[in-house]
Amino acid sequence: MPNFNTHVNFGIYFYPFVLLIYKIASQFLNFSMPEDKIIAIGFLIFVLSSDMPDIDHNHSLLHRFVKLLTISAAIYFEFTGEIIISYFNLNVEDVFLRFLFSFLFGILIGILYELIIPRHRGPLHTVWASLIYGGIIGYGTFYITSNLNNALFLGIISVSGYVLHLILDRYFVEKDGKLGIR
Ligand SMILES: [Zn+2]
Incomplete structure (x- = not known):
């Protein structure tokens, strides 16, 4: 279970890859990219999402x-x-x-x-929670920007960041500041 810094660092360096995958998918499946400002704000949203499951940690x-x-x-x-x-x-x-x-x-x-807010590493550390979370972000984006492409983009990258956290928690351990596979 990596710590806050590790989760945030992964979030920071993964964002360009997630954006690239989204761009390729949008060309294949024929849907539009969001506005430029949304892609830029998406960086912050993605990094925050990559530590979001740990809000069940009361004092974090x-x-x-x-x-x-x-x-x-x-x-x-x-x-x-x-x-x-x-x-x-x-x-x-x-x-x-x-x-x-x-x-x-x-x-x-x-x-x-x-x-x-449930107990630590309880229901918030599940894929279901990531979907609900992505839905909330997507709906909020649509409410503010009235743009479906923006909503879809922020919704999907939020889920991706959240799931990245779950994968790190599950398959990696951190010992004396070093990351290792479980
Ligand atoms: Zn966690």
């Missing part, structure tokens, strides 16, 4: 970082989309009160995040 930096991201995303979706607030038919005109509502919703999601 990533666990706390993803909690902040989750809260921010909840605030963003609720504030811009007014999903919950309109479901309850609350007609809030004031921009500050509307934000406050979204903020409280975000905090609630943060509490839920702590409650539902």
Whole structure:
């Protein structure tokens, strides 16, 4: 089970290969590449994905970082989309009160995040989790960019980064800073 640094390093150096494979696949299967900015942002998304399964490690930096991201995303979706607030038919005109509502919703999601994160190397270290995770990233991308090629790309590279982590956990061990095959 390699550590954070190893996972991140693999993520960094694997991204060009994943991009190349995606490009070749897009030519064979005849679908378009995403926008340039998405390919560039994809680097960060891929590297983060390659350590994402370890958010089930309660005290990890990533666990706390993803909690902040989750809260921010909840605030963003609720504030811009007014999903919950309109479901309850609350007609809030004031921009500050509307934000406050979204903020409280975000905090609630943060509490839920702590409650539902399962034990370390449990269900989050499975391929099923990678698919759900990729689906969330893809849907979020579509929501923000309204572009299916962008959504498909970020969704697929997220799954790839996540699966890369699972493969490393499963087949490699780290001893005294050295990586070896299990
Ligand atoms: Zn792991």
